[in-house]
Amino acid sequence: MKTVKFLALLIFMGIGMMCYCIPGGQTDEQQKKRALEIHDRVLTVDTHVDTPYQLLNPEYDISKSHDPRQRGGKVDLPRMKKGGLDAIFFAVFVGQGERNAGGNRKAKERALKLFAAIHDMLKKHPGLAELALTADDAYKIEKKGKRAIFIGIENGYPVGNDLSLIEKYHQLGARYITLCHTQNNDICDSSTDRKGPEHRGLSSFGEKVVKEMNRIGMIIDLSHASDDTFYDVLKVSRAPVIASHSCARAICDNPRNLDDKMLKKLAEKGGVIQMCILSSYVKTPDANPQRDAAVKALRGKYKNFNDLSEKEQQAARREWHSIFEKYPQKPATVSDVVDHIDHIVRVAGIDHVGIGTDFDGGGGVAGCFDISEMGNITIELVKRGYSEEQVRKIWGGNIMRVLREAGKTAEIRTAARIPKN
Numbered sequence: 001m002k003t004v005k006f007l008a009l010l011i012f013m014g015i016g017m018m019c020y021c022i023p024g025g026q027t028d029e030q031q032k033k034r035a036l037e038i039h040d041r042v043l044t045v046d047t048h049v050d051t052p053y054q055l056l057n058p059e060y061d062i063s064k065s066h067d068p069r070q071r072g073g074k075v076d077l078p079r080m081k082k083g084g085l086d087a088i089f090f091a092v093f094v095g096q097g098e099r100n101a102g103g104n105r106k107a108k109e110r111a112l113k114l115f116a117a118i119h120d121m122l123k124k125h126p127g128l129a130e131l132a133l134t135a136d137d138a139y140k141i142e143k144k145g146k147r148a149i150f151i152g153i154e155n156g157y158p159v160g161n162d163l164s165l166i167e168k169y170h171q172l173g174a175r176y177i178t179l180c181h182t183q184n185n186d187i188c189d190s191s192t193d194r195k196g197p198e199h200r201g202l203s204s205f206g207e208k209v210v211k212e213m214n215r216i217g218m219i220i221d222l223s224h225a226s227d228d229t230f231y232d233v234l235k236v237s238r239a240p241v242i243a244s245h246s247c248a249r250a251i252c253d254n255p256r257n258l259d260d261k262m263l264k265k266l267a268e269k270g271g272v273i274q275m276c277i278l279s280s281y282v283k284t285p286d287a288n289p290q291r292d293a294a295v296k297a298l299r300g301k302y303k304n305f306n307d308l309s310e311k312e313q314q315a316a317r318r319e320w321h322s323i324f325e326k327y328p329q330k331p332a333t334v335s336d337v338v339d340h341i342d343h344i345v346r347v348a349g350i351d352h353v354g355i356g357t358d359f360d361g362g363g364g365v366a367g368c369f370d371i372s373e374m375g376n377i378t379i380e381l382v383k384r385g386y387s388e389e390q391v392r393k394i395w396g397g398n399i400m401r402v403l404r405e406a407g408k409t410a411e412i413r414t415a416a417r418i419p420k421n
Contacts, residue, residue, distance in 0.1 A: 035382035036084075039375045042388070043142055043396035045087040046371070047176075047274040047354060048152065048223070048245040050361035051075040052090045053313070055117035063125050071321060074359035074370040077128045080147050083374035087138045087148035087396065089244070090118055091361070092174065094158050096183040097307030104160030106307075111158035115172045118151060131173055134407070135400035152221065152244060155181040156188075156209060163212045167412075175403060176219035178244060179206065179229065182304070188233075189226040191255040201228035202236065210236045217410030219402060222246075223256070223276075223356075230262055239409040240270035240402045245356035245363075247281045248273075248340045248347075254281050260347050267348035270405060272398045274356030275341055278363045282332035282340060291327035298323065334367035338380045341394065350390050354399045 026034070054060045054073050065079055066072025080088065092114040097103040122131055130141045132148040141148040151173040159165050159177070166177070180190045184198040187206040202210065210233055213220050220241040222230050233241060243266070249257035258266065258273055266273060279285065302308060302316040344353040357363040359371060367376045381391055 032379050035379040036375055038388045038391050039084050039378040042392040044085050045396040045399055047089045047356035049075050049359040050091050050093050052114045055121050068370040079372040083372040085374050086142040089150040089152045091152050091154040093154040095305055096157055096181050107158040135403045150175055152176040154178040157185050166212050167216050170216050176221045178221040178223055180224050188229040191226045201232035207236050214238045214409045215411045217407045219406045234269050239406045242271055243273045245276035245358040247276050248343045251340050256281055263348040267352040272352050272354050272402050274354040276358050277337050277365045278358045279332040279365050282336050285329050288327050294323045332365045334376050334380050
């Protein structure tokens, strides 16, 4: 359960103290109090953070609160509680590497290492968090006053060419797979591969992957996928699909975002787009030639951040942070985030939008810089007239519905437990 202390904290933190009258006779402070009470009552779910890589650092303790502005990451368990976030999907992220037997083996090893790190963390902190495998789990864990930890896989690369691995990852707790990342893979085309399309959507193997995920009951995630891949998956999948961390292309013209036609088709399928708060997907960034040149050079130095060793990944992250400290980007705001939500609701409907921050993968906007400030999104939603029931759908109800629907297509019933080996 979230606490009254959390409400008081957010009300008096730096989110604006000016009182003024609003429709309905409430003052600004009364409205904020009501919003935070709603935030406390509803199940709040973030469908995508890249925090698991932090767990590989032996000096990082997720049970302690860290300073995100001192490279302490955007997520830890105390700040989840402070921000009133009940459930979160930890991404087992594997960057795209060589598409051969050796590359596939390394991708699988990397994925298993991250799964192990998540499970080890949960064993160390049983009083703070538990693994969630179903929608019901999330609600039960929330009632215990703990954080519910779901797992997703970002990039289908660790599947390699072996469909049996999908069931293995499901047994380890994965409940969605993002089919690709920034480059094409053996499953499908990416929205951002500089070489352009390879399969013109899903590959023939990718169709088998989608059908196998349906059979097992895993959610198919289309963030990062090309438009052709998006439409191919909607034709093949028997279950609703999601975009775990994407925005509206009509507001920010980025290939990672979904256009209005895609939003409507996603809704027709019963799916959900989880609003990403990575600033450059929310609002087109101001031009900065020096920063752009530095980023381009860094990508060249680290092979576009693909197929890196653990040591190389840590070095690349440090240098990336240094570039943006030297050439800061004007961030989008919570208001900009809710502009996207407003648009998605108008186009797709209230049942087809949620939140997927991409914290620790670049996510963070002014007013919601880390996980401790999640209540500010609810404040903005309530300010714009969203009801408690609508907020409940956005924050968790919609994605939990899709998780249940994915389970209904399953032709097998994988035991809801983690194998000992």
